[in-house]
Amino acid sequence: MAKFGRLVASATFLLVTLAACGGGPVKRVSEPAAGIQQLTVRADGQWSVDLRIDNFSSVPMRFDAASLVLTIGGENAGTLAANPGLTIGPESADVATLTLAPSSAARITVADALSNRRELAYTLKGTLDAGPEGEKSRQYRIDRSSALNPAPGLPGVLR
Template structure:
């Protein structure tokens, strides 16, 4: 086979392969974590919930329904309807109110007073709608920790 013909054939093959890998739309499980807990003077919490979109398309976060546990103690339910869109590979925060159980309040107070770590878990579901797609629910089972924020009274991050 002449070199020119081989080069032309190779170039056409590379071009066809490059064109066949268009913009792939992939819906991936979102990540959810507590970004911050702010304790109000009446003991209620303002919880900043971080929503991370790992999909290759924008997703509308329709609803969150999560059981919160701190230091192994049930704290309550974080439920809300954010209703906003998060772009591919991006994150955003929704602030939700939570009236914690007395045992959860004590666990947070101990972490704040002792400048220690606070272990937490989120378990439940997040409902999202991908752009040009059908609504889907994802099960969440996440464990992490928060620490007192230096200089901010009553705040864990």
């Protein structure tokens, strides 16, 4: 009887071990996120916007296109549009630097926030096109609200 018990225990252990090895890593594709890491006012009046893109998937994702309407301090600044062609590793983030010619109202709002050293709320609404490496991309909706603050010692920079 003890021999039979050991045989059943050994067989059970073997089946459990094989089942655990069966599928390999799970491929999980999650919605990405985007936010402004830094906004720099250039000498020519345009803005350099460092767009941080977060890949929450368990596989590398290729980000093919971005079209995001930027509202800052309640003013429509314009659309951040680019084809970054950026591949971001699993559960990682990277930055795409985009140039924007902002609206006059947004330009004044940012200048005021910089001169008065105050926080400035912003929203990004639009889409990111992304997909796993080697597969077709799909469109993800982005709706992000956050705030930027003047960077100490860096004139014309909000973070």
